[in-house]
Amino acid sequence: MGKRRVSTGDHGGDDGGHGDRPWVYFMVDCFMLITEFFVLSFKFKTEEVILPHKLPPGGTVPSKSQAILEKGETLSVYVTRSGGQAMYEINKQQYSLAQLSGTMASVVSNGKNFTVRISYERAVPWEDVMAVFNECSKVKVEKVGLVPLRGEPASGG
C-alpha cells in the first residue's frame, strides 16, 4: 500500500508533488506503455507436440536406396476423399477413419517389423494422411513413408 508523504516544501511548491522531478511522470508513462504492450501481446510459451516417424528406404527416400528392401512386412494404405470424408483403402477394402484404427491393429501384428506406405489422391488434405501416421503411432509402427504421385519427379533423381 502506498504511503502518503507529507511534502516539506523541498520538492516544489504549488504544483503538487515531484516539483523538481518532472521526469518521474515521463518515466511512469513509459513504464505504463511498456507494461501495456507486454500485457496486450502476451502469449504463454507452449510446447508444440509432434509425431515422430522415420521415412523407410524406398517410398520417399532417394531412389538409389530402393534396393535396400525391408526385411519385415509392408502395408499399403491408399487415401482418398469421398463425399467430403476421408476413405482409407487397405487390401482392396475401404474403411472410414473410425474403422481405420481397428483395421490397423488387426493387420499389424508387430509394429517394429512393419513398414507402412501411404499413397493418396493428389488433392487429399494433409490431415487425412496425418490420421494414418497417428494410427501407425498407436500400433507402434515407426517407419511410415509416402509413395510419390505419378508425374512428380523422384526425390533421388
Add this chain to the structure above:
Amino acid sequence: MPAKPLEEHKTEVDMVPYIDIVSLLLLFLVITGDMTKSATGVKMKLPRADQAATEKKLGISTEGRIVVQMKPKDSKNVDAGYFAVVENNQYDLVAGNQSLVNYLKEQVDRRVAKGLSKLGESGEVSFPVKLRIPTEAPMYQVERVVMICAKAGLVNVHYAADNKDKKD
C-alpha cells in the same frame, strides 16, 4: 511553535512500490511470454493427432533439429502454392527445388561436421527434421517438402501436430 497553515501540507502518491510491482509484472511477462518467432513463426492450423506428445514426454532429442515450415502463398486458395520456410529463408515450394535441397544439405553437412551424426549408407542422418504442415495443405504439395527432406538425407521426421483435447 506555531502550526503550519493547512494548504502547505500537500500529499503525493509514493511511486516506489508502484514501480516495484510493475517491474515484477514486466519480469513475469517477459519470462513466461513467447516472443520467439523461429520455431513457430508461421501461424497455421495443425492436424489433430491424439498420439502426438512433446519431445520431453517422448524422450526424443532435438539436438541439431532443422525446422521446415509450409507457408501458403494465398491463405484462401490452397492450390496457389506454398513456400518452404527454413530458419529465416523462404523458398518457393516446387518439386525438387534445388536451392532448398542445397540449403538443407549445407545445414546437414555443418551438423555432420560438428559430430551430431554420421552419414548413413544412403546419405541419411540421424538428427531430426520437424515439419510444420498446415492441415488443409494438399498432398501433392506436402510430398514435395517430404521428398526434398529425404533427398537431403533427413529421414527422421517429426510431424508437428495438435492434441489440445489430450491432457499431457
